[in-house]
Amino acid sequence: MTVVSPLPRGPVPAAPAVVPFARDLARHGDRLAVVAGGDRWTYRELAERVTTTAARLGAGRKLVLVSGANDPGQLVTYLAALAAGHVALLVPPAQAGAVAAAYDPDAVLLPGGEVDVRHRVPAHELHPDLALLMPTSGSTGSPKLARLSHRNVQANAESIVRFLGIRDTDRAVTTLPMHYVYGLSVVNTHLLRGAAVVLTDLSVADACFWDLFRAEGGTTLSGVPHTFDLLDRVGFARMRLPRLRYVTQAGGRLDPSYVRRYAQLGRRAGWDFVVMYGQTEATARMAYLPPELADAHPATVGVPIPGGSFVIEPAPEATAPGVGELVYHGPNVMLGYASSPADLALGRTVTALRTGDLARLTPEGLVEIVGRRGRFVKIAGLRVDLDHLETALSGPGVDVRCTGADGELLVAVSGPGAEPGAVRQEIAGRYGLPARAVTVAAVAEPPRLVNGKIDYPALGALVSAAPRTEPERDDKGAETPERLRALYAELLGRPDATLDSTFADLGGDSLSFVEVSIRLEDELGTVPANWHVTPIRELAAAGAPAGRGRGLVRVRRVETGAALRALAIVCVVGTHAGLFTLLGGAHVLVAVAGFNFARFRLTAADRATRLRRQAVGIARIAVPSMLWIGGVVLLTNQYGPLNVLLLNGLLGPPSWTSDWHFWFVEVLVYVLVVMAALLAVPSVDRLERRFPFMFPVVLLGWGLLGRYEVVDLGVPHTMPVFWLFAFGWAAARASRWWQRLGLTLVLAVTVPGFFGNSAREVAIVAGIALLLWLVAVPFPAPSHRVVSVLASSSLYVYLTHWQVYPHLDDIHPALAVAASLAAGAAVWWLAGRATALVSGLGARPGAARAGAGTTPGRV
Structure with missing residues (x-):
């Protein structure tokens, strides 16, 4: 690698350099800039938000860590850093903790969208040219970062705009996360040109993605090789997308047959297919294949982007004539790498990018990648560091060796503790690699060269020739991940479920939680505590080694909220029927409802998605209730119109009569409607995300004003129990022992005296305390199904x-x-x-x- 001496360290300039397109957003005026859920911002509005966020970051050049999904908060904070001369550090959520610990950022974008400025005085010496830091090896590589300059970011965006011919009328619907350099370049280029970006985390395998794409008039689509597998599965070739202008591909080698097929499909449908080649170290892209050449030259990556150039230099690994290492020169080549905070003060240490790829030029002058020098492969858009993978997977009694090519990982395991199936599961679950791309085989001893080093070509041949370690299948031959996907589709009514879906993403709620969790235990033996926010693919990989749990467990654990629902409803019915007297069950259910509201309705989704899910949740309670009560009224005339409309609590008689039978349903609907209206206010939504524990604690305090009649809520019998709903909400957000202890003390102080019945109050305190302190409770296996049905x-x-x-x-x-x-x-x-x-x-x-x-x- 060509290296020059680092620039001397010096004081930070008074007027720091900025990235021009981020600074000049307002020049596009009232053109549409961003669509995110229910938010639609013009460039003028986006610029105002960027300016406001930049002001919050304060004076001095700061290191700003941003991670998460494709959401407006991430975009605004990233742009604010570039526009104000700070340094943006973009990382995947899974790496955020480790990177924050290693680099001690001055400011961090929190999950709720608020910026936490940790150091008012910058803690790091940042080189004047430094603008952006990006991980270089996906989720499986080393933690080093590519140091990118203001000129790198701007120049590469301008070049891409030029060769793709991006227009200000274009609309890009995101298919890749912003913390992935390819996904980030889609955002950069469209904002530079004054086009619109539609932010979403939906997968192209989700029918809702295509609803959004059509509704917003999507003109561009971007994907890595795995994206095109998904496009085939959803019938992309048959879709009518009248505004689509071009489809781009990068992130690894796409099989030439795919390139030719999509080029032909685009020609028939009226859009261009553009294959591109890039690396994080070059900001995004270095080469592109002109669409008119894709059909005839599908194995090449094309020509350099405007402003860049390639040189093929001799490499000892290259044996064929004309083949050498591909070296790139251009204004988008990074400053160098960073492995520690001290490196952030360095200037340029790299003048040319040695890609590590072996390439040749075709007679037509096109670049063709024929191999790789380094120990890296690309799978599903992730750059996998094979040496890092070997170290991570090896341990006492297990030696793991990895080789392969783009799109294929070959793994050999040896030693007394070698279990190919377990290694394969760990690779799929821990690193998120598709199982179909991983082959694992047990070997007696990895082959070695005469110098004692591993003979990786021979190792690859050995693994390829060995019987493939298949994922576990059921007696019908279905793979475990696909079986779980079908289970979600059946129980949640979501045929659009994919292997990357989670229970929460699919609209799962508190009662379906019970049914799905029990079926998952039947399939996997055990499930992790956070299974409802874990992708199906990872659940399948993380299941018990035996795969299935049927008949193996004498004691089964039931989620505490579900157990309380089952127990409470039995207490309610048993008390009403006179079998026994155990009051308080309905009030425990109010707290459980608050607990589940926080878990299943207040997810990390955008505000519009949250509100839509809250409306659905209200309808799932109100509609069946109104239908049942209406039927009873028609057949028996037992109740009245106010009961059917769930308005008895507001307009019914103040004295307790049979009209109050459904008070629990009414109060729950009232509370949920009020909470939906409250959280529909953008500022309130931001507060809840910024202070997830303190927000319900404040609501609890407000509810206690009604409980102690300091404030007259004007609704008899019902709304004073709102404090129990808020209590359950706070319990779900209590992540530390002192928070749970504090809530327990509040519970012990505020419940006594409310009902004037000691036994009832003890039952309520005990039930809600269980919700606070226990994740799950054990039940004998034979009663497990009964509890599930009662809770559901x-x-x-x-x-x-x-x-x-x-x-x-x-x-x-x-x-x-x-x-x-x-x-x-x-x-x-x-x-x-x-x-x-x-x-x-x-x-x-x-x-x-x-x-x-x-x-x-x-x-």
């Missing part, structure tokens, strides 16, 4: 038991209770089947994103 059907049991137990009390209260529970479970099952049937008959693809599910009425 609790709303339906509550609705229907009023019409069941009075008719059987005279025979025996136990019979009345059993019949009430059975009837509620039966109605729940029938409602689920009916909803699935309606969804299957009438829903358009992706409609489930708006809330269709197999089990309505979830709390």
